[in-house]
Amino acid sequence: MTKSIIKGIGHYVPEQVVTNDDLARLMTTSDEWITERTGIKERHFRQNRTDSEEATAYLGFRAAEKALANAGLGAKDIDYIVFATLSPDYYFPGCGVILQNLLGCDTIGALDVRNQCSGFIYALSVANAFIKSGVYRNILVVGAEIHSFGLDFSDEGRGVSVIFGDGAGAVVLSATEEVASGDILAVNMHSEGKYAEELSVKFPGTKLGWSDRLLDDPKAIGRKDLYPYMNGNYVFKHAVSRFPETMKEALEKAGKTVEDLDMFIPHQANLRISQFVQQHFGLPDHKVFNNIQKYGNTTAASIPLALSEAIEQGKVKRGDLVLLSAFGSGFTWGSVLFEY
Ligand code: COA
Numbered sequence: 001m002t003k004s005i006i007k008g009i010g011h012y013v014p015e016q017v018v019t020n021d022d023l024a025r026l027m028t029t030s031d032e033w034i035t036e037r038t039g040i041k042e043r044h045f046r047q048n049r050t051d052s053e054e055a056t057a058y059l060g061f062r063a064a065e066k067a068l069a070n071a072g073l074g075a076k077d078i079d080y081i082v083f084a085t086l087s088p089d090y091y092f093p094g095c096g097v098i099l100q101n102l103l104g105c106d107t108i109g110a111l112d113v114r115n116q117c118s119g120f121i122y123a124l125s126v127a128n129a130f131i132k133s134g135v136y137r138n139i140l141v142v143g144a145e146i147h148s149f150g151l152d153f154s155d156e157g158r159g160v161s162v163i164f165g166d167g168a169g170a171v172v173l174s175a176t177e178e179v180a181s182g183d184i185l186a187v188n189m190h191s192e193g194k195y196a197e198e199l200s201v202k203f204p205g206t207k208l209g210w211s212d213r214l215l216d217d218p219k220a221i222g223r224k225d226l227y228p229y230m231n232g233n234y235v236f237k238h239a240v241s242r243f244p245e246t247m248k249e250a251l252e253k254a255g256k257t258v259e260d261l262d263m264f265i266p267h268q269a270n271l272r273i274s275q276f277v278q279q280h281f282g283l284p285d286h287k288v289f290n291n292i293q294k295y296g297n298t299t300a301a302s303i304p305l306a307l308s309e310a311i312e313q314g315k316v317k318r319g320d321l322v323l324l325s326a327f328g329s330g331f332t333w334g335s336v337l338f339e340y
Contacts, residue, residue: 003183004131006340007138007174008073010066011308012059013044013167013295018148023162026153034162039271043165043296045148055089057098059168060144063304064103067140067170075103078172079136081110082127084119084143084300086329087150088112091204099142116199117267117328118189119143119300120169124324124336125187127173132184137175143300144168150201152227160230163270165296169304182319182339186253188246189334195238198231199329239269239327243277247325250335256321261287263316267326268292268302277325289315299328316340 019042020031034040046054060083068074083096094112115122120143127139147164151157173184203225243266251257258281266274271292278288289310298305303324310316320340327333 002132002134002175002177003181004128004173005176005182006171006338008067008069008071008172009170009304009308009311010063010070011167011169011305012062012066013305014046014054014059016045016047017042018045020162023153027158027161028155029158029162037270037272038163039290039293040163040296041293044167046146046166056085056087056144056146057083057089057095057102059146059166060085060095060099060142060170061102063144063168063170064099064140064142067172071172071174073138073172075105077138078103078105078108078140080108080127080130080139081105082113082123082139082141083110084113084115084123085145086114086116086119086299087145087147095144099140113300115332116330117269117297117299117302118326118330118332118334120303121187121324121326121334121336122189122332123300124171124173124184125189125334128184128187128336131173131175134175139173140170141173141304142168142170143302143304145299145301147299150227152224156224157227159232160228163297165298167295167298167301167305169301169308171304171307184336184338185256186250186337187335188249188253189332190242190246191330191332193330195331197229198234198331199229201226201228236270236273238331239273240276242327242331242333243273243325244280246327246333246335247277247281247323250323250325250337254337256337258283260321261323262320263310263322264288265303265306265310265322265324266290267328268295268306269297269328286315311340
């Protein structure tokens with residue numbers, strides 16, 4: 001039977017580090033407030049905001065290069081790309097095709113996934129289905145975001161802007177028939193669209209177009225709908241109930257228990273959410289990996305960025321049972337349980 005294994009992994013973040021104190025110079029906030037509510041101490045922002053070279057697909061490209069090297073594969077070995085992001089280079093086309101070109105892959109398929117914080121879970125699940133059904137053998141799965149260009153750094157936006165950071169992570173998911181290697185054991189994906197507006201960017205969008213033609217209206221400039229809106233308390237409450245549900249579902253489907261887990265890597269939304277979930281399941285510290293303290297919430301990039309660091313630090317080893325779970329805008333949520 002064909003198995004899906006994570007053959008290679010890598011991550012990339014722009015060099016510029018922005019601390020909570022740096023943000024406090026732009027808006028009324030403090031290191032104490034941000035640390036207490038979110039656990040975040042710093043995040044990375046792309047250096048030069050006008051440098052179009054360092055756009056989202058480029059970040060994904062840098063992470064993908066590392067994942068390919070780690071897998072011992074070249075760009076021509078890749079059969080398909082799945083790229084998850086909410087901050088694409090262009091409104092269209094998506095980042096997948098840009099990555100195909102940057103890497104110099106053959107004219108392979110490139111799919112973009114728009115499921116925000118759950119984006120990487122959805123992307124990995126799609127890739128797993130293609131591998132298991134024998135359609136492709138090596139798929140590049142990428143999560144990348146540049147949030148720094150689209151945040152409201154005034155006091156009005158402070159409840160959202162202090163949370164997010166830029167970054168990218170990538171994995172090469174490969175088919176194998178070897179019995180001894182790992183596998184993706186269970187996936188699940190969920191959505192509840194009635195909460196779509198609780199965490200959203202509403203403009204530009206066809207629903208909220210207030211003029212027949214997109215930019216005819218002079219009010220388009222300076223419109224706050226261009227920035228993310230988040231009902232923070234609401235998101236928090238839903239996250240802490242959906243995380244345990246999706247985690248249990250994945251474990252039960254694979255016939256595993258929480259005790260069997262070697263590592264749980266939650267989407268890095270907020271350290272307080274991760275700690276709540278950890279406590280709920282009684283997981284010891286060494287079985288949960290968080291790096292939101294250094295990177296903030298990097299949305300679709302957060303899970304591969306955390307998994308990549310956990311592997312780099314020797315905290316996830318071949319053969320380990322690892323659970324990845326996410327919750328976010330949509331609302332969407334889901335999990336991938338795998339043996340590394
Ligand atoms: N610095 C200082 N004060 C801030 C602030 C900031 N960056 N942002 C908001 N505040 C203020 C508010 O204005 C409010 O002041 P008031 O009481 O005078 O009105 C007060 O802090 C509390 O605001 P509130 O929004 O209720 O804070 P909170 O305790 O809910 O924390 C979040 C806000 C965003 C940290 C929290 O709701 C959260 O983490 N939610 C989940 C977000 C998430 O995970 N998003 C990612 C999606 S996956």
